[in-house]
Amino acid sequence: MEKFTKLTGVAAPMPLINVDTDMIIPKQFLKTIKRSGLGANLFDEMRFDADGNEIPDFVLNQPAYRNAEILVAGDNFGCGSSREHAPWALLDFGIRCVISTSFADIFYNNCFKNGILPIVLPQEDVDKLMDDASRGANAKITVDLENQVINGPDGGEIAFEVDAFRKHCLLNGLDDIGLTMEKEASIDTFEAEMEAKTPWLKAV
Structure with a gap:
């Protein structure tokens, strides 16, 4: 998993409430188990018309x-069904950070894993960032995970909270597999001890 330390980029304003996972990635695109390629269909029913043409607005x-x-x-x-394809699609499109007043729990957890x-902020802070984002590509926002602050294009600073363990995982690029591999030495020791104690279980 790619590390998340500090991100400076364009922020897109999407003030819609209750954007569910079917809106993020519609059900017809859930057949794949690959994490790549889903960005093309992110927000598909809002991005494209029935003929596959982009909706300019x-x-x-x-x-x-x-x-x-x-x-x-x-x-x-991120409300609705628990599909992990939703953060996959966002990430494949290029979205590394989502800021809102609240998230559905499963979607929130899946974001960290991918x-x-x-980031959860009070409404007044989201409104400020929404206003910053509406100014377009020249008004970039910086998200500093290490220091847990967001810097707006005019130099304003907004602090945010994040769970310490999840912060550690993002800063170090650790998904569930990566967390397991951190214990590789202990796992190898355990396997060697078990093999010595129960040699009859060793695979032929």
Whole structure:
């Protein structure tokens, strides 16, 4: 998993509330178990019409936000079903951070496991960042995970909270497999001890 330390990028404003996981990545794209390729269908029913043409008014279709790496979203983002494809699609598109007043629990947890930083802030702070994001590609936002602050394009600073363990995982690029591999030496020792104690269990 790619480390998340400090991110400076374009923030796309999406003030819609209750954006569920089916809106993020519709069910017809869930057949794959690959994490790559889903970005093309992120927000598919909002980005494209029935003929597959881009809907110009949708924020990520606008020139200023095509390369957005931060999403400033409305309340209760990621609600609905528990599909892990939702953070996969966001990440594949290039979104590394989502900021909202609240997230659905499963989506929130899945973000951390896939290298995306979800940040919960009070409404007034989200409103400020939404306003910053609406100014387009020249108004970049910096998210500093180490110091737990967001810096706006005008130099304003907003502090945010994050669980210490999840912060550690993101800073070091550790997903569930990576966390397990941190214990590789202990696992090898345990396996050697078990093999010595129960040699009859050794695979032929």
